[in-house]
Amino acid sequence: MLEIKNKILILLIILFGFSGFGSTQVFAEELRVAVASNFYPTMKKIIDLYELKKTNSNNSHKVILISGSSGKHFAQIINGAPFDIFFSADEEKPRLLEKQGKVEPDSRFTYAKGKLVLWSPRNDFVDSSGEILKQDDFKFLAIANPKIAPYGKSAEETLKSLKLWKKMQKKIVRGENIAQTFQFVRSGNAQLGFVAYSQIIGSDNIIDGSFWEIPESIYTPINQQAVLLKASNAGKDFLSFIQSDESLSIILKSGYALP
Amino acid sequence: MIECNLNIRLGNFMLDTNFSIPDKGITVIFGASGSGKTTLLRTIAGLEKTVSGFLKIGDEVWQDGVDFVPPHQRSVGYVFQEQGLFNHLDVRGNLDYGIKRSSAIEEVFRDSILNLLDIKPLFNRAIEELSGGEKQRVSIARALLIKPNILLMDEPLSSLDLKRKEEILPYLDALHDELDIPLIYVTHSPDEVSRLADYLILIDNGKVIGSGKIEDMLTRFDLPISHGVGATSIIEANIVGRDENYELMHLDFSGEIFVVADNRSAIGQTIRLRISARDVSLTKERQSNTSILNIFKAVVDDVVPEGKSQVMIRLKIKDSIILSCITLKSAEMLNIKIGSKVYAQIKSVALLS
Amino acid sequence: MLNEVDLNAILVTIKLATISTLILLLIGTPIAWWLSKTKFKFKAVFEAIIALPLVLPPTVLGFYLLITLGSNGPVGKFLESIGGSSLAFTFSGLVIGSVIYSMPFVVQPLQNSFSSIGRRPLEIAATLGASPIDRFFTVAVPLARSGFITAGVLGFAHTVGEFGVVLMIGGNIPGETGVISIAIYDHVEAMEYGQAHWLAGGLLILSFLMLMMVYIFNRRFSIMRNSD
Numbered sequence: 001m002l003e004i005k006n007k008i009l010i011l012l013i014i015l016f017g018f019s020g021f022g023s024t025q026v027f028a029e030e031l032r033v034a035v036a037s038n039f040y041p042t043m044k045k046i047i048d049l050y051e052l053k054k055t056n057s058n059n060s061h062k063v064i065l066i067s068g069s070s071g072k073h074f075a076q077i078i079n080g081a082p083f084d085i086f087f088s089a090d091e092e093k094p095r096l097l098e099k100q101g102k103v104e105p106d107s108r109f110t111y112a113k114g115k116l117v118l119w120s121p122r123n124d125f126v127d128s129s130g131e132i133l134k135q136d137d138f139k140f141l142a143i144a145n146p147k148i149a150p151y152g153k154s155a156e157e158t159l160k161s162l163k164l165w166k167k168m169q170k171k172i173v174r175g176e177n178i179a180q181t182f183q184f185v186r187s188g189n190a191q192l193g194f195v196a197y198s199q200i201i202g203s204d205n206i207i208d209g210s211f212w213e214i215p216e217s218i219y220t221p222i223n224q225q226a227v228l229l230k231a232s233n234a235g236k237d238f239l240s241f242i243q244s245d246e247s248l249s250i251i252l253k254s255g256y257a258l259p
Numbered sequence: 260m261i262e263c264n265l266n267i268r269l270g271n272f273m274l275d276t277n278f279s280i281p282d283k284g285i286t287v288i289f290g291a292s293g294s295g296k297t298t299l300l301r302t303i304a305g306l307e308k309t310v311s312g313f314l315k316i317g318d319e320v321w322q323d324g325v326d327f328v329p330p331h332q333r334s335v336g337y338v339f340q341e342q343g344l345f346n347h348l349d350v351r352g353n354l355d356y357g358i359k360r361s362s363a364i365e366e367v368f369r370d371s372i373l374n375l376l377d378i379k380p381l382f383n384r385a386i387e388e389l390s391g392g393e394k395q396r397v398s399i400a401r402a403l404l405i406k407p408n409i410l411l412m413d414e415p416l417s418s419l420d421l422k423r424k425e426e427i428l429p430y431l432d433a434l435h436d437e438l439d440i441p442l443i444y445v446t447h448s449p450d451e452v453s454r455l456a457d458y459l460i461l462i463d464n465g466k467v468i469g470s471g472k473i474e475d476m477l478t479r480f481d482l483p484i485s486h487g488v489g490a491t492s493i494i495e496a497n498i499v500g501r502d503e504n505y506e507l508m509h510l511d512f513s514g515e516i517f518v519v520a521d522n523r524s525a526i527g528q529t530i531r532l533r534i535s536a537r538d539v540s541l542t543k544e545r546q547s548n549t550s551i552l553n554i555f556k557a558v559v560d561d562v563v564p565e566g567k568s569q570v571m572i573r574l575k576i577k578d579s580i581i582l583s584c585i586t587l588k589s590a591e592m593l594n595i596k597i598g599s600k601v602y603a604q605i606k607s608v609a610l611l612s
Numbered sequence: 613m614l615n616e617v618d619l620n621a622i623l624v625t626i627k628l629a630t631i632s633t634l635i636l637l638l639i640g641t642p643i644a645w646w647l648s649k650t651k652f653k654f655k656a657v658f659e660a661i662i663a664l665p666l667v668l669p670p671t672v673l674g675f676y677l678l679i680t681l682g683s684n685g686p687v688g689k690f691l692e693s694i695g696g697s698s699l700a701f702t703f704s705g706l707v708i709g710s711v712i713y714s715m716p717f718v719v720q721p722l723q724n725s726f727s728s729i730g731r732r733p734l735e736i737a738a739t740l741g742a743s744p745i746d747r748f749f750t751v752a753v754p755l756a757r758s759g760f761i762t763a764g765v766l767g768f769a770h771t772v773g774e775f776g777v778v779l780m781i782g783g784n785i786p787g788e789t790g791v792i793s794i795a796i797y798d799h800v801e802a803m804e805y806g807q808a809h810w811l812a813g814g815l816l817i818l819s820f821l822m823l824m825m826v827y828i829f830n831r832r833f834s835i836m837r838n839s840d
Binding site (some may be wrong): 305306317329330331335336337339342343344345346347356357360361367399402405 | 736743
Binding site for chain 1 (some may be wrong): 683697779784794800807
């Protein structure tokens with residue numbers, strides 16, 4: 001027979017295994033929302049407001065927010081992740097999901113538009129028409145990886161339309177996402193970079209440093225789209241709130257353009 | 260002359276030594292396991308650093324409490340008890356390792372060492388293929404090939420079985436005859452002591468309790484070595500004649516003649532004889548009509564009790580000294596005391612080398 | 613199949629792993645030797661420092677490296693003051709990161725190997741006239757051969773697999789700091805699963821082969837093996 005030691009070990013394994021199963025309590029209506037990292041802070045504010053309203057009207061909802069890169073979320077959804085709603089940083093991934101039949105019909109929409117800026121934490125460094133790029137008076141220019149981040153793609157488009165893309169190759173450092181790109185510039189390791197307006201606007205609407213807001217005509221709009229993955233009343237309810245005036249006001253204040 | 264005045268501290272172990280030894284011949288350091296003999300040898304080689312004291316070999320001072328000559332700058336040859344060869348080199352590689360790092364050695368000298376120890380047939384063998392005895396021979400050869408000023412051997416035979424020991428002893432004997440540098444040989448085997456030692460240092464529990472010529476040391480009553488069933492004495496004798504009819508040889512010591520079985524050695528050769536104290540009986544008058552051939556006139560030099568029922572007697576036969584162990588009763592019957600004139604009857608003797 | 617970005621990534625990765633491994637063998641050997649021989653009371657402190665990369669998430673290391681080596685950090689500022697430039701986003705910065713990150717994988721096998729030699733062979737060499745440096749090269753190194761092989765292979769393989777550190781301080785500059793692990797990540801992010809498979813699969817096979825080599829050479833291998 002088994003020694004005491006082994007029996008205890010087996011018992012512990014079973015306990016831990018089961019505790020894994022039982023840990024998440026299921027609420028009456030629980031919503032799992034996967035959101036692109038760059039929109040996460042804004043989404044939190046929206047959800048706070050949403051839950052406040054719901055509490056007042058007797059519907060107990062819990063919105064569980066999962067932040068991450070859209071690419072990661074996409075791969076997980078394809079492989080069966082239990083999300084109810086997916087807020088992507090681009091439109092390509094929601095489109096692909098729709099094509100593959102993974103979403104509720106007609107549920108894809110643009111929830112916010114990203115605004116691209118060229119920014120440096122130093123005052124008087126970036127002029128308001130981006131001449132600094134032509135002057136070439138810096139060591140590193142940070143952009144998000146155009147292959148995987150829509151802000152990066154737009155940065156590439158901007159540089160190409162200014163005929164500076166080839167010239168800048170040696171100076172460009174790529175962040176894997178817009179957050180890392182911002183961090184490169186913030187820390188001074190890259191002297192300036194193409195980041196999101198939503199990242200540089202403070203809660204008091206004051207912007208540190210200097211920036212150039214790139215005219216929308218130069219780059220493909222950054223339409224951030226969302227899709228409903230599982231039909232549910234809670235889901236529909238939340239999505240309509242996202243498009244309400246209160247929500248749009250928060251989105252605008254956070255530095256996005258309205259869809 | 261080798262002067263050694265060392266205080267060794269290794270963990271809990273302490274060894275204080277103060278002795279000088281001749282710079283020729285074999286000096287054996289003898290003691291029980293754990294008494295400190297290996298530590299002493301390693302210290303002489305410079306392998307133990309927690310040592311203070313004075314060590315002088317010939318004209319070279321190897322340490323004096325202030326300066327310390329590291330082992331690679333001391334002219335020593337060292338033969339380890341076991342694991343004494345490089346496993347990553349073959350025999351030739353092992354031998355070359357030392358040669359490469361010593362000053363030029365004459366071809367003649369190298370050849371003589373290799374022949375003395377029969378190394379040439381082993382040249383290209385890997386170390387794992389060698390027997391215990393062969394390994395030790397290679398170790399000794401390697402140590403000698405660098406022409407050290409002193410050769411140190413740490414119980415070279417104790418990891419060998421009887422057969423391998425027998426194999427290698429003749430080589431040690433040959434070494435004894437041919438070597439012109441001092442050899443310090445550590446062992447706990449009384450056999451090896453009597454066979455090889457010219458000079459003896461006794462160690463007990465971290466202290467040197469006596470040092471001197473082997474013949475003297477073995478017969479000193481203040482040392483434990485001259486008591487008990489192992490008590491022996493040693494005599495060096497020359498072969499002066501043969502008795503072909505009876506296969507006997509005649510050996511001369513101090514003018515007296517010893518008769519022993521012929522071992523085919525050449526006339527003129529020196530042979531070491533070991534005589535166990537128990538094999539020496541005494542008579543007041545010379546016996547005739549006895550089977551014992553070796554009877555000598557002797558004078559009693561000293562008498563001490565040996566246990567409850569025996570006595571140990573030191574006898575002088577001309578210049579040579581031997582021990583005799585008889586019962587107390589016999590000693591009283593024969594009125595044995597210092598100065599007594601007796602005849603020593605030696606029943607059997609061991610021929611060493 | 614593999615495009616130009618991927619081929620660049622492979623080249624940079626090989627360059628990075630080779631240079632880092634060579635540097636590690638150069639500085640790791642004396643460190644491992646010292647650790648195996650010393651009776652210093654606080655030896656454990658040094659051993660723990662060297663072993664840190666074994667347990668720290670690579671992003672922690674990368675984060676602190678970025679702070680130290682970047683323009684605002686002590687090293688970066690110093691370099692800039694003497695006319696050089698900060699090490700963030702440079703190949704040299706990656707080399708430094710890799711050397712720190714893979715150090716235990718090189719030092720520990722070497723240390724174990726040196727320890728298992730014991731004192732005897734070195735004492736023999738000393739009595740035969742070999743100085744300490746001579747003994748090291750002619751006795752310790754040959755006897756520790758399998759340790760060197762293990763250390764080299766592990767250091768190389770570990771650097772090839774590096775992600776967190778490079779992510780933090782690399783900047784993904786093609787031909788300069790773009791390595792295989794980042795390329796795989798990018799392919800997955802961009803939903804180019806086919807290309808991800810090519811690179812990832814290749815890396816998997818290569819790593820497996822390298823590790824197998826280590827086990828073949830060294831039967832009693834274990835990273836945390838106690839010295840005898």
